[in-house]
Amino acid sequence: MSYSAKIGPSILSSDLACLGSECVRMMECGADYLHLDVMDGHFVPNITFGHPMVECLRNCVGPDPFFDMHMMVSRPEQWVKPMAAAGANQYTFHLETTTNAGNLIKEIRESGMKVGLAIKPGTTVEELAPWAGQIDMALVMTVEPGFGGQKFMEDMMPKVSWLRSQFPSLDIEVDGGVGPSTIHKCAEAGANMIVSGSAVVSSDDPRSVITMLRTAVSEAMQKRSLDR
Ligand code: DX5
Ligand code: ZN
DSSP: OOOOOEEEEBGGGSOGGGHHHHHHHHHHTTOSOEEEEEEBSSSSSOBOOOHHHHHHHHHHHOSOSOEEEEEEOSOGGGGHHHHHHHTOSEEEEEGGGOSOHHHHHHHHHHTTOEEEEEEOTTSOHHHHGGGGGGOSEEEEESSOTTOSSOOOOGGGHHHHHHHHHHOTTSEEEEESSOSTTTHHHHHHHTOOEEEESHHHHTSSOHHHHHHHHHHHHHHHHHHHHHHO
8 A cells, every 4th residue: 555644734715814824723733735726716716726826835835735736727737837846746627627638647647746637526536547647646626626525415425436446556536525423425435635625724733633534544444355
C-alpha cells in the first residue's frame, strides 16, 4: 500500500480577510496539506481567488505546506503556468471542463506540479478511469462544487469503492460535506485524502477534528489490508 491518510482543510469556509493566518493556523493544527478552492463564476456559480492570492499565501506560509489547487474553472489550461509560478504543488482540474485531458495532464507535469483529476457528482467514474494511470490523485466530489457547508452525498461512495478496487495505490480524495459524522463512509469506501472545510475550520478544536478524521482513515486502511 503506497498511499497514506492525509487531511486537507479547505479554507473556503474561513474568514477570507485572514486567509494567510488561517492557512498557518490549519498547519499548526496538524493539517497534512491545504486544499485551495479556485472558482471562476463560470464553471461554478461562485468566485473565489486566483494565482495572485496563491502567491501571497505561499509567501505567508513558507515553502513547505502542500497546496492542492482545486480548479473549479472553465478553462483549466489557462492557469497551469501561473499557478505553478505562484507556488502550487498539485493542480486538480475537472474532467468536465476539457476535451483534451491527456494534453492538460502533460502540461501540468511539465510545469512541475502533481496532477489531480476531479469529477462532479453527475460524472461517472468510468469516464475518469482511462486517465487513472496517468494522474496522482482522483477527486470524487461529494457535493455539487461551488460552496462550502453543503450536505454530504453518500451515494458517491460506490465511485470511491470502485476506484479503490481498480487502482489500489491511487490517492483518492473526497470533497464536500466531509466531517466527523461522514468520515467513516469515506474511509470505508477507500478514500485517503480528505478535504474538510466547515467541519474543521469552524470547529472550536480543529486539531481534534483533524486527528479524528486521520485516525478514521488509517483504521479503515489497516482493516482493508488485514482483509486482503
Ligand atoms: C466546494 C469546495 C469544497 C468546500 C468544502 O465546492 O470544493 O472544497 O470548501 O467545504 P465543506 O467541507 O464545508 O463542504
Ligand atoms: Zn474543493
